[in-house]
Amino acid sequence: MSIQEKQVILSLFNTVLVLVIYSLWLYNRYLSVTPEVINDFSFWGRAFVILVPVTIVVQIVMHILFHIVNAILSREHVPDKEDERDKLIELKSIRLSHWIFITGFFLAMGSQALSMQPWVMFILLISFGFIAGMASDIAKIFYYRRGV
Amino acid sequence: MGRDSIDNNIRTLRFLNGEMTQQELANNTGVTRQTIVAIENGKYFPSLELAFRISHVFGVPLGEVFIFNHQNDPVIRKQNKS
Numbered sequence: 630m631s632i633q634e635k636q637v638i639l640s641l642f643n644t645v646l647v648l649v650i651y652s653l654w655l656y657n658r659y660l661s662v663t664p665e666v667i668n669d670f671s672f673w674g675r676a677f678v679i680l681v682p683v684t685i686v687v688q689i690v691m692h693i694l695f696h697i698v699n700a701i702l703s704r705e706h707v708p709d710k711e712d713e714r715d716k717l718i719e720l721k722s723i724r725l726s727h728w729i730f731i732t733g734f735f736l737a738m739g740s741q742a743l744s745m746q747p748w749v750m751f752i753l754l755i756s757f758g759f760i761a762g763m764a765s766d767i768a769k770i771f772y773y774r775r776g777v
Numbered sequence: 778m779g780r781d782s783i784d785n786n787i788r789t790l791r792f793l794n795g796e797m798t799q800q801e802l803a804n805n806t807g808v809t810r811q812t813i814v815a816i817e818n819g820k821y822f823p824s825l826e827l828a829f830r831i832s833h834v835f836g837v838p839l840g841e842v843f844i845f846n847h848q849n850d851p852v853i854r855k856q857n858k859s
């Protein structure tokens with residue numbers, strides 16, 4: 630397995646880890662105590678505003694740890710730059726995640742057009758954002774393995 | 778582009794150039810070793826710029842590094858049928 634594939638798998642793992650832990654924390658801290666906040670726009674706004682930087686920080690910390698552990702265990706050279714193949718794979722995976730997120734956004738707006746509860750929209754946005762991130766990583770693994 | 782329509786002689790050329798390693802070729806062409814592996818195995822077709830860089834490293838024309846098999850190319854086969 631190449632170093633790029635390992636990094637993508639780590640990113641996938643981080644995405645799942647952050648979302649699961651953050652969802653559990655949100656549920657235990659707010660939703661189980663005061664269920665009525667589920668339709669509070671400011672609650673969902675805060676949830677999004679906290680989730681994004683937390684995800685970025687976790688990804689950075691985990692990648693630093695990965696580089697240290699990888700250097701100690703395998704002594705494999707980690708490329709310090711992206712080449713044209715990496716960029717092409719990145720573009721293709723971003724295109725896929727873009728379409729998935731746009732689909733989620735459309736469904737989220739559709740839920741409001743059908744007069745559903747506001748929480749449906751926010752759950753759809755978070756879910757499709759999460760699925761888009763995962764699909765991007767899975768697509769990268771696929772392209773690194775099968776070829777571009 | 779069909780995956781079978783372009784072959785390459787990179788492995789042979791590395792051998793003929795003092796068993797140049799994939800890492801050495803990668804360093805000389807400004808890409809990662811994994812990209813050289815993918816090109817050698819036909820899993821990635823490089824840009825024209827990288828293809829020229831590879832041929833420059835080996836000191837041979839581009840056509841000696843990459844070979845176009847027109848019999849296997851789906852576009853040309855389609856044209857020949859019609």
